[in-house]
Amino acid sequence: DLTAKLEATLKKLRGQGKLTEDNIADSLKEIRRSLLEADVNYRIAKEFIERIRQKAVGEEVIRSVTPGQQIVKIVHDELVELMGKSQSDLKLSGIPPAIIMLCGLQGSGKTTFAAKLANFLRKKGRHPMLVAADIYRPAAIQQLQILGKNLNVPVYAEENSVPVQICRSSIKAAREKSCDVLILDTAGRLHIDQEMMQELENIKKEITPQEILFVADGMTGQDAVNAASQFLERLDFHGVVLTKMDGDARGGAALSIRQVTNRPIKFVGIGEKPDALETFHPERMASRILG
């Protein structure tokens, strides 16, 4: 683990009074390596190491811990601070129905998360309706309908229609069924697909969702910043969902996405079932990234 690796590079700290540029240089290299292996974007890792250097240099060497532990604590605390407070508040006030729009790359877990979100909101006393706005993927509508049926949550769908129209009609359907939250499940798409990104912009413009969530796969590597920044530029989303975190991916994408978008990670997917949802815990995420 990182502490053990750092101990080797920090032997020279024994008997030293302060952390200096020189005596932590090797440690910083080791930390950078660890972050890259954890899939933190390389630019973000560089900036992060710079912050650590500034925080660490000049610090007194604490006698009650090992030098490795001291540096790891600086790194850990900085990671926690960067990833922001644990907050999963959704903007759901105003004239009902409140509208939440989900977006992201192909296969990131949007449809599954839509069901999880419906489950979560219902437990909080809301009346959600799921909206099947993916008209492209074979059996996407059926997938959402089955998930809705299993949860006893209504699903709005239309045959031979287009996403903007489906979303617009769902508002009336929600009011008729006294549903106070709409969850729009959209098709996965590439951030470089102009037409498909335009479709999302059109939905946002027409439907004005209160909350837009970017759903990202927790195993995403260096590309995380590309997709996240493009989606942010086009949609200015409010929050991020990180899925499939029940695997063993270190999850460096969490830091990369947070840094490049400055948006909070609101939820974490930890399984395939509708109850496999957690709110984001920056402490846990920091420990995981550090391995």
Place this chain on the structure above:
Amino acid sequence: IFFARKIDDDLLEEIEDLLISGDVGVSTTQEIMERVKRQVKRKNYDSTEQLFDLLKTEIAGMFITRLQPTDLHPPKPRVIFVIGVNGTGKTTSIAKLALRYHQQGKQVLLVAADTFRAAAIEQLQIWAERVGAEMIKHHEGADPSAVVYDALEAAKSRQKDIVIIDTAGRLHTKINLMEELKKMQRVIQKVIPEAPHQTLLVLDATTGQNSISQSKQFIDAVGVDGIILTKLDGTAKGGAVIAISYELGLPVDYVGLGEKIDDLEPFDPNLFAEGLFQ
């Protein structure tokens, strides 16, 4: 970045960053850079064109290429077992493979052995109809091994050339799900002793270093013959496959370049290496 520059430490560092940003990974990047630096010194390179060609050659050379089976007497049916973690593109890739075989005049049978995920069977059914391939399915919640058993018996009696088995996405860390996969493999072997003739692991190009961990676990559980690397039409480079091919000995057989049924290409290591630098 190679245009009209001299080969200095700055350029080498930029190349290193470029490889890292392509998900090549720290140790593989170091290996590539060390080889390249040695060659640059030895051959006294001074032009960036030479450097670029050297990098491409080195990277392309790290891929294991599969020796094409001569298939004078191809197994009938040839059984292809498709596995991988959730959402990587298995079902879509199977549709693409089915089309290729169909276009070669082969009789293809698809097996809907993802009995877990909502509408997984319906999804494959739609693709089967588009390709013109038959499909064997049970109901949602059925035992996937039972579906496989029935499908292989049907493939034999109906004289199918190719059987492609779609499985549920599963995280490689879930022991019970990996056991389920092993059981499916045992059932396949029972019905057709030489099968599965090809086990393909589907990896998502947007995944980072976790692809390596996935590959190791799937190899350990059921063995893997080749990789399908999907979503290479995005901005992700899929660089983790270099380590997977070089260190784990897995060839990359195909790349997925989109969501349509003809968006599948055989893997070309030279094109892949070039792609890392675009």
